[in-house]
Amino acid sequence: MKVTAAVLEETGQPLGFHELELDELRVDEVLVRVVATGVCHTDAVVRDGLLPAQTPVVLGHEGAGIVERVGSAVTHLAPGDHVVLSVNSCGTCRSCLAGHPTACLDSYVRNFAGTRPDGTTSFSDAGGTPVGSHFFGQSSFAERVNAAVRSVVKIPEDFPLELAGPLGCGIQTGAGSVLNVLRPDPGGSFVVFGAGAVGLSALLAAVARRVGTVIAVDLNADRLALATELGATHVVNAAEEDPVARIIEVTGGGVQTALDTTGNARVFRQMIDSLGVAGHAGALGASAAGSEGIVDLPSALGRGIRITWIVEGDAIPQLFIPELIAMHRAGDFPFDRLVKTYPFTELNAAFDASESGEVIKPVVVF
Structure with missing residues (x-):
């Protein structure tokens, strides 16, 4: 499947827009059509080399969208579900089993390596060269992603997806x-x-x-x-x-x-x-x-x-993100006051607005 994505080709440079090939969905992944994604400071520090990353890579880790397909091992999600994409974890280490998935012992590999745990990537360029994926289990600066299932959080279908994305990292x-x-x-x-x-x-x-x-x-x-x-x-x-x-x-x-x-x-x-x-x-x-x-x-x-x-606020995303949505609906957590939306094509402008202090929380919409 061909998708448009924003690619970090070289550390310290603006992201470039390219058509990439998205590979086949794995059994423990979820194909999500990304509707909106937040622009987070962590994306910027990786782009600028403060946190090392191999390039080329697709960043983005505050995605929100709609499930199109699920892997054969995924039983709790279905096509049509509205979801937020958050931090990834293994689910089986001591920290995860103790209720602290953001302290997962395999956190680096699953969030920053730019690959799946087996070393493969879901993206490749026109020449077949791998492009880094699965940043925070998602790489949501792309129209569609094969997201790791533990990054996926189901939310109510009537909650605006352009607000939901930032709940995956910064707001959480x-x-x-x-x-x-x-x-x-x-x-x-x-x-x-x-x-x-x-x-x-x-x-x-x-x-x-x-x-x-x-x-x-x-x-x-x-x-x-x-x-x-x-x-x-x-x-x-x-x-x-x-x-x-x-x-x-x-x-x-x-x-x-x-x-x-x-x-x-x-x-x-x-x-x-x-x-x-x-x-x-x-x-x-x-x-x-x-x-x-x-x-x-x-x-x-x-x-x-x-x-x-x-x-990540020591949160269990699948529990905490719905809690924040409930607080917002009750009028106790008006985080929408922080958000300003941009078209996806203006992603680099959204980065600039965040760094200048002009905008608190930019969100790009596909």
Whole structure:
């Protein structure tokens, strides 16, 4: 089957549009017609070489679409189902069996290798040369994909697919970091460093959890204004004031829970320094190789703080994504406020808009 896909041909370059051949569906895969897919920071860091990947490869890992066919071993999905495509996992390792598939012991091979676990790819070019596929088990920057079954999450058919895609990674990551890991107390305090798609999703989750003091820290005044509209009780422009001093002032001695979405070592230190006694911090931003966070170890010990590194919100996508949809429908999680759509052909423009801060969460529509 011939499909149009956006291909990363060389690290650091814009994606090019090509007609590729999609191979035969495997027994444990699902053929999905992609309707929309989010543009995530992880796509950008792979494109730019901060996370290594073999090229050429088709990226994209926040797909949403309609099932056209299922492999013979797939029994819980059927043609016509509406689905979100999320992170892939093996389902059989210790982490997966313990309910933590985002910590799958085979995560790299199934999400970043650019192949199936057996080394094959589902895409090839006109000359028959393999093109990398199965990024996060899907490679959703393509019209159709043979997605790994554990990447596929069934959703209600009446939920807009152009909103559903970002639930597969960015929105799930931010919200899950709060609801599944940090779990701030209702009436307690929470701060998020970075008011992008992940950070604002975390903020929305904290508001939904009825956290009393919700603080957003960023350098972009427009994003901070949006954070206020979405429920932040306080915002801090780190270009204009010391975020640590301000957070300690607002919380009366230090925040109970905190999340760094930036991957910046200096910001990480600010997050740790802003914690109160027995505070819990989460970190999930992708950092460049060689980045080192500096922690005052004696102070950290004396305050009894905890630090957790979080992947994909420690979510089980098949359970958590429907939960987020239910929260959205109840009016408790208005993540649609973050989304702006683009035609698929304007994918590179969507990347640029995200990197400039102009758009929080770009979604390309086929």
